[in-house]
Amino acid sequence: MSSTKQFLITLAIVAIVLPSVALATEYKVGDSAGWTIKFDYANWANGKEFRVGDKLVFTYPVGAHNVFKVNGTSFKDCTIPPLNEALTSGNDVITLATPGNKWYICGVGQHCAVGGQKLSITVLPAGLEAPAPAPSSAKGVVASALLVLIALMISLFTI
Template sequence: MSSTKQFLVTLAIIGIVLPSVALATEYKVGDNAGWTNNFDYTNWAKGKDFRVGDKLVFTYPVGVHNVFKVNGTTFKDCTIPPLDEALTSGNDVITLAIPGNKWYFCGVGQHCAVGGQKLAITVLPAGLEAPAPAPNAANGVVASGFLALIAVILSFAI
């Protein structure tokens, strides 16, 4: 295969893979409120589509809160794991690497049990599109144009 064809094939592959990587989202848990107690994290998570590759960022004052990654039973009961399992930086970033249900809570005092400082989410596989609202004509044009570009690049490469 000539170097031009190899370049075009490589470019086409990058064009196919790059959009899924670029679409990863970083979520600041609690938005402007950050990671704190007496906040409705169930409502905060509602309507968000968490996917593999996305990141959760827990921001809070160091020493005031922490973050535990737990299982469903531990989450429900607010059973605090060993302290050495806590994330404590005040700016904890968790990359969502595996699809499925994920649970997090604060293990300081009664922040989980009484303060409601807990978050449960479902992580979808990367590239799996959640149900979308009615299509927008402009979005269809952009997607069609992108696919046409990939088809042209591949036709030159073959």
């Protein structure tokens, strides 16, 4: 009986933690194009619902580009911050930690001003009120698995 109780407690903890982990989305900025010049990032971001906890992944060849988080004025003017603030790994992951407007630019040469290599997004608070994902999405699979898990817990408690 003790092992069953431990199993149920573990299952309950997983059921509580899983939804918050499953709801975070990882966005590859620019999709297959990645972080590059002459790409319409406004169009890429259009229709996406960025939320606190989501991640932006900027992929690019090391040395070809970089990523700076800037304010609205620096975004508009393509003002490059100090170089020590640049992300330069070629696989930069930014976790969206707070709601509000966020701006990112490339500081290499004229990539921002001439090449349009800049991204502006609005981050919404974390929450369960996001629109339902497409049936083929991973979130749908996780939600289905969570429902099966809950049903299993209920059946174990009633047996």
